[in-house]
Amino acid sequence: MKLTRRHTLMMAFGSAVAAIMPFKAFAAVEDEIQAFTGGAEMGSEGITLIAPEIAENGNTVPIEVNAPGAEAIIVFAAGNPTPAVATFNFGPLAADQFASTRIRLAGTQDVVAIARMSDGSFVQARQEVKVTIGGCGG
Amino acid sequence: MKTVFKGGVTAVALFAAYAVQADQEANLVINEDIEITVRADAPEHLENLSTIYSGWVFRSSETQALQMDDFENPGMIFVDDAIEAWNTVEGSEGESCASCHGAPEELAGVRAVYPKWNDEAEEVRTIAMQVNDCRTSQMGAEEWKYDGGDMINMEALIASVSRGMTVNVATDGPAQSMWEKGRDIYYTRFGQLDLSCANCHEDNYDNNIRADHLSQGQINGFPTYRLKNAKLNGVHSRFRGCIRDTRAETYGVGTEEFIALELYVASRGNGLSVEGPSVRN
Amino acid sequence: MADNVKPRVRVPRDATAGEEITIKTLISHPMESGQRKDGDGNVIPRSIINRFTCTFNGETVIDVTLEPAISTNPYFEFQAIVPETGTFEFTWYDDDGAVYTDSKEITVG
Numbered sequence: 001m002k003l004t005r006r007h008t009l010m011m012a013f014g015s016a017v018a019a020i021m022p023f024k025a026f027a028a029v030e031d032e033i034q035a036f037t038g039g040a041e042m043g044s045e046g047i048t049l050i051a052p053e054i055a056e057n058g059n060t061v062p063i064e065v066n067a068p069g070a071e072a073i074i075v076f077a078a079g080n081p082t083p084a085v086a087t088f089n090f091g092p093l094a095a096d097q098f099a100s101t102r103i104r105l106a107g108t109q110d111v112v113a114i115a116r117m118s119d120g121s122f123v124q125a126r127q128e129v130k131v132t133i134g135g136c137g138g
Numbered sequence: 139m140k141t142v143f144k145g146g147v148t149a150v151a152l153f154a155a156y157a158v159q160a161d162q163e164a165n166l167v168i169n170e171d172i173e174i175t176v177r178a179d180a181p182e183h184l185e186n187l188s189t190i191y192s193g194w195v196f197r198s199s200e201t202q203a204l205q206m207d208d209f210e211n212p213g214m215i216f217v218d219d220a221i222e223a224w225n226t227v228e229g230s231e232g233e234s235c236a237s238c239h240g241a242p243e244e245l246a247g248v249r250a251v252y253p254k255w256n257d258e259a260e261e262v263r264t265i266a267m268q269v270n271d272c273r274t275s276q277m278g279a280e281e282w283k284y285d286g287g288d289m290i291n292m293e294a295l296i297a298s299v300s301r302g303m304t305v306n307v308a309t310d311g312p313a314q315s316m317w318e319k320g321r322d323i324y325y326t327r328f329g330q331l332d333l334s335c336a337n338c339h340e341d342n343y344d345n346n347i348r349a350d351h352l353s354q355g356q357i358n359g360f361p362t363y364r365l366k367n368a369k370l371n372g373v374h375s376r377f378r379g380c381i382r383d384t385r386a387e388t389y390g391v392g393t394e395e396f397i398a399l400e401l402y403v404a405s406r407g408n409g410l411s412v413e414g415p416s417v418r419n
Numbered sequence: 420m421a422d423n424v425k426p427r428v429r430v431p432r433d434a435t436a437g438e439e440i441t442i443k444t445l446i447s448h449p450m451e452s453g454q455r456k457d458g459d460g461n462v463i464p465r466s467i468i469n470r471f472t473c474t475f476n477g478e479t480v481i482d483v484t485l486e487p488a489i490s491t492n493p494y495f496e497f498q499a500i501v502p503e504t505g506t507f508e509f510t511w512y513d514d515d516g517a518v519y520t521d522s523k524e525i526t527v528g
Contacts, residue, residue, distance in 0.1 A: 056198045056419040057365035060490045077488050081454055085488040088497075091479025095439035095498035099481065102490040104452070132349035209429050212492045215447045219423065368449075368491035 029076050029083040029112065036074050036114060042122045047073070049113040049125035058105040058131040067115035067123065070097040074116075079109025105131050162195050166413075169208055172302040178409035183309060186340050192410050193353035193362075193418055196344070201365065204417040213294060213363035213415030216287075216370050220295035223288060229279030235292075238276065242299050249300035249412045253401040255313040262316045262401055265293050266372075266392070284392035285372040294361045294370055297414030305358050305412060307404045316394075320402025323395060329386030335403075338380075350419070355380075357400070358407040359416030370415055373400050424448050428509050430523040434501040438527075442473065442480075445494045446511050446519065452487035468493055470512040476505040503527050 050064040065073045065088065075085040088099045097115070105111070108131050114124040166174040176192040184190070194202060208214045224235040224242055239245060249265065256263045263271075266282075266289050273279040282289040309317045324335045338347065339355030346352065361370040374391035377399060381388040389395040429443040446468065453465025467487055473480040480499045499507070504527045511519040 052198065052200050054198065056201050059368060060204075060365040062200050062203075080488055082487065084486040086486060087484040089479075089482040089484075091474070091481060093475050093478050093480045093500050093502075095500045098498055099483070100494075100496040102494050104488045104490055209427070209443055209445065210494070212445070212494075215425065215427070215445070215492060218425065218427075 029078040032076060032083055033112070033114060036116070037122045040120075040122050042114065042124045044123060044125065046117070047113060047115045047123045047125045049111065049127050051111050051127050051129050053128075054130045054132060055105060056132060058107065060102045061105050061129060061131075062100065062102050063111060064098070064100040065113045065115075065125075066096065066098040067113075067117070068097055069117055070115035071118055072116045073097065073099070074114050075103070076112040076114075077103065077105050077109060078112055080104070080106045085111075105129055107131050164195070164199070164202060166192070166194055166202070166206065168206055168301060174302055174411040174413055175304065176410065181405065181408040184406060186336075187354070187406075190356065190407060190410060191343070191354055192407075192413060192416075193356055193359055194413065194416060196351045196353040197417075197419060201417060201419055205413070211363065211415065211417055212368070213361070213370055213417060214298070216291040216361075216363075217295045217298050217415060220291040223292060224295060229273065229277035231276065231278040233277045235272070238272075242295050245296050246299045247303055249297040249414065250303045250305050251307055253307065253313075253316075253397060253404060255308065255311065257312075260312075262313050262397055264373075264397055264400055265296055267397075269293070269296075285375045287370075290361045290370045290372045293372065294415040297361065297412055300412040301414070303412050305404065305407045305410050307401060307408060309401075309405045309408075313401065316398045317401050317405060319395070320398035320400070323399045324402055328381055329384030331384045333384045335380070335399075354406070355403065356407040356410060357403050358410040359413035359418070361414050362416045362418045365417070365419050373403075424511075424513070424517070424519055426509060426511060426519050426521040428507075428521050428523055430507055430525060433526045433528050436502060436527050438501050439498050440501055440525075441496065441498055442507070443494070443496045444471070444473070444509060445492060446471075447492050448511075448513075450485075450487065450489055450491045450493060454487065466514050468511045468513055470510075471495060472508075472510045473497070473499070474508045475499060475501070476503070480507070501525055501527060 047067040052061065055061040065075060067073055070090060072087060072089045074087045076083040077085050085103050086101060090097045108129065110126050110128050112124060112126050114122055116122055166176050168174060176195050178190050180187040180190045194205060204210050221242065227234045253262050253264045266284055269289060269292055270281045274281055327334045335355060338352055343352050343354045357373050360373045364371050374396045377396055378388045378391065424447055426446045431440050434440055448468050450468065451463055451466040453462065455463045457463050465487060467485060469485050471483045471485060481497050483495065485493060505525065507523045507525065509521045
């Protein structure tokens with residue numbers, strides 16, 4: 001690849017962002033996860049998170065969570081300015097511990113779903129969603 | 139899907155081959171009831187395309203799904219608002235849309251043939267112009283802003299009752315000169331990027347423009363709910379967006395140029411179904 | 420109160436005792452995130468639906484906490500058990516204190 005001024009600038013910017021952003025975002029989401037789980041160990045069985053691999057627009061990204069037997073499922077967008085997305089608390093008349101909604105993602109990032117099971121244990125699922133920028137309008 | 143390259147595009151680096159993510163073979167049935175023609179033989183006047191595709195075909199399967207059920211289509215929220223407006227008496231004459239037209243379904247078929255020549259007024263009229271004519275001359279009410287929320291919502295209601303009907307706008311007779319004017323605009327390069335509508339939507343549909351999968355720019359799905367701005371968008375506003383992005387000064391909504399362009403672009407979709415309110419990115 | 424907020428829910432009209440049914444809800448709301456700025460560079464204050472609940476004959480089906488990352492016009496789909504004939508109550512709580520409700524009756528035959 002031939003390096004143009006534009007490429008060089010973009011690369012410089014990219015590495016600067018890479019140096020700062022993930023740490024901040026990571027710290028924020030880890031704090032919130034800690035608050036939900038109390039630092040408990042988390043398994044990965046018994047929870048599914050369905051999200052598109054590539055989202056056409058970060059404004060409206062459909063997701064689905066399902067954790068049979070869960071009391072609650074919390075969803076985070078690890079790279080959003082505020083990572084919390086939603087908490088689903090299931091009552092006695094929930095047929096399944098399942099919910100589907102549409103969320104906002106500020107950019108390509110991991111979506112994290114954590115379920116608190118009725119025995120007090122926690123399980124989590126993570127999936128990266130690539131958020132594409134638009135066409136000429138952006 | 140076949141891509142036909144015709145004419146040199148100066149800004150060829152804008153376009154890249156596309157890694158398929160959309161289900162381009164999918165068919166659109168709304169509410170498990172209304173069958174929508176999303177691909178059809180191109181109308182005869184189109185020399186450079188053999189098949190026409192609804193913009194729905196180019197979207198990701200998640201975006202496609204939003205249009206398959208009225209409950210999940212956020213555009214239908216605005217149709218509900220328009221039903222209220224339809225039944226509301228406004229203006230000095232004590233009339234509502236409903237008092238003349240009955241149920242919105244009475245206008246089934248209208249969206250399929252607009253823009254359309256109006257004999258009395260001796261002009262080509264868009265649905266927005268017709269709605270405003272009704273409001274001022276029949277209802278004694280104020281005009282709605284051409285591409286404002288009230289108007290776009292009403293256009294969405296009027297489109298929704300024609301869904302599944304085949305677009306068939308007249309290109310000949312008294313409408314012909316406006317149609318030709320629209321065709322000329324379609325093929326004219328605008329702006330600092332020196333792009334015509336055709337450079338993207340005829341020469342390069344199915345390619346990527348940055349991360350966006352380029353459609354043929356069909357307007358059978360308008361008004362369209364865009365995920366980008368989470369509201370209904372009108373045809374003229376969309377034209378403005380496109381032309382602005384060529385870094386040109388654009389025509390205004392409701393101008394003769396855009397009415398002509400709307401007529402011509404609508405005719406490029408003759409054979410597809412009315413889809414509005416559609417869902418796009 | 421945000422303008423033009425209108426809840427919509429989809430619930431089957433009837434079910435058999437103990438049947439699992441799918442419920443869909445959509446409410447028109449801008450869900451202003453508090454992250455955006457207006458033309459003058461001032462932050463547009465957050466204004467969202469922050470909680471949504473669904474109950475059946477007074478018992479909870481689902482109780483959702485919403486954050487600003489929920490899209491404009493919040494949509495939810497979930498599943499409920501219908502033990503008997505009764506009424507689903509749906510409630511959305513707005514940041515500004517407004518509460519929007521809808522209800523649907525279902526008959527167990």
